[in-house]
Amino acid sequence: MSDIPRQEHVIFGRTAPTEEFESVALPHLNDLYRTAARVIGNRTEAEDLVQEAYLQAWKSFHRFEPGTNCRAWLFKILFHVIQHHRRKWYNSKLIQESDELLLQDTVAYEPPVPQHLSDQDVLAALDRISVQYREVVLLADVQEFSYKEVAAALGVPVGTVMSRLSRGRKLLRAELSEVAEGYGIREKGKSA
């Protein structure tokens, strides 16, 4: 059941809920764009991908169930577009799940989180971690999607989301630790 009734304009037996689409989908533009920009690392490409995601969302809007989470639905479409883009242009090799689990189990070191680093330092560190981890961190930590929603957006099992998130956060802390060392900042908990 939708909060807001559909503003459908019934024309020749077809419905054109353009106002509703704009009303429910466009408020998420900033979130989609900033996520795509960080995942892709190229603002122009990110704009194109977000634009394509909105077009696809509009074309399949008749399948969108009112009352369900529009934001999660849009992100699922966006990542479908991003994955298609990657396959097309980069032929990217995805990390095998067994590798992820191995990494998670063997890395016991827990890097401290340096303080006094700028937002730019954090973003730069985020950009340096592998995209498979970066996208999970963005969806779970920045966009605050549930594990289930992240799994649906990326088309992976929930367990994979959990392991990638854990690993991604750990990598991010490690990157920041290195940045802090570069500044001569030594954090409590880090041995000399």
Added chain:
Amino acid sequence: MNVINFEDGHCKRIRSYLDSYLNNELLVETNHEVLTHLEMCEACSRSLQDRARLKVQLKRAVMQEYAPAALRERIGSNLRQSRGFSFNTFSLSLAAAAVLVIAMVTFFTSSPARKPLSLQAQVAPGDVTGQILKIGFDDHVFCSIDHQLADKQFTPEQMSEKLGPEYAGLVELVKGKMPRDLTVVVAHRCGYQGREFVHLIMRNQSDIVSLVITRKNGEAFPTDGVAAIVQAAGGLIYQAAWANQQVAGLETRDHLVFVVSNETNDTNLQIASSLAPSVRDFLARLES
């Protein structure tokens, strides 16, 4: 490689839960176990604080980027073209019927493409305060009145789910500040005119009060020589009234906050003043 020496296996196990704890994804029993451990383990507590701090800073850093205005324009333009294309794909026979239907519809109705709001705010050109307050007024009218959301009654679970973890805490916060006879009936996120709102609706038998929050999109209340500004509860509150609705507005660094109701001017302002400190604090935590 540096390896942390966990005090015991329990610490190691708790730390393996901390990521899910941060995301509120643990089962109740496990959550309780983590909380109990954190109360007595300073090292794990510090580790959690580190992770939480990084999460907040990461979110703040990423959220500083906004989609270019040109992209929004292009998407809007694409939607309009896409809609036009759909019409071109109709068969000729349907097109002929369409002409007839259009003629009939045009003849019998003159309704515009976008149904206007039932209550309109008239804002004079150059009245920046009025233009900003109209943002909250319009969402209140669109959602609470025209789509009759004020007649709904969401459960606490529905409200929490619809607001999302970021804003779910607002419901309890508002409940504690409302006059006794006003109850929170709806809390959700909604959109109007391409803008996203966090919207709580409170009501009694005759009155409807909306708390409307939206992220700033470059707006800021003017601070010089504007009438109807009230210094209340540690900050300025701006007021306007349209169509028997009272609007009170305030701003934080990143948000605009509105209280809109059919109460009297004094009562609406009283509600806004009562909510202002807590809401400001709540949003400040999100913005920090």
